[in-house]
Amino acid sequence: MMAMLRQYLREGTGHAHILLGEKRAxxxxxRETLNELAANNPNLNLTFVLSDPNWEWTGRIGYAQEHLEDLFDEFTERDFYVCGVPPMVVQAKNRLAELGAPDERIHSEGWEDSVVADD
Incomplete structure (x- = not known):
């Protein structure tokens, strides 16, 4: 994803938003690289979501896929690239579809569905 982001920032147009979920800060x-890229690129937003933050964390809490509706106001004309552990990827893809994102605009590696279905 970092390679795709760097390429986009060099050659892409429009706005990009990285939504990154992690357990703890x-x-x-x-983190430092992403913060620097966001600070130097006005067309890049960055949101961190922590599922198990310490008491000092003032950002978003929970899972990244739970914050999609709060962060994006439009789902039909935007591309979404989803990467992570299989259950999160499947949940994020399902939530994006519920919010109106067309299947052809939701991109992932593609092997996650079968891994989650086998559990």
Whole structure:
């Protein structure tokens, strides 16, 4: 995803929003890099969501897929790239579909559905 984001920031047009879920702040991968990219690119928003934050956390709490409706006001004309553990990917794809995102605008690696179905 970082490679895709860097490519988009170099050559893409329009607005991008990274919604990244993690358990705790100290385990957010690429946090400093993402903060720097967002600070230097007015067309990039960044939202972190923590499922098990410490008392100092003032950001969003829960799971990333639970915050989609709060963060985005339009789902039919936007592309969504979903990456993560299989249950989260499946839940996020399902929630995006419920919110009106067309199937062709929801992108993931594609193997997650069968892994979750096998559990």
């Amino acid at each position: 100290e385990t957010i991968i690429h």
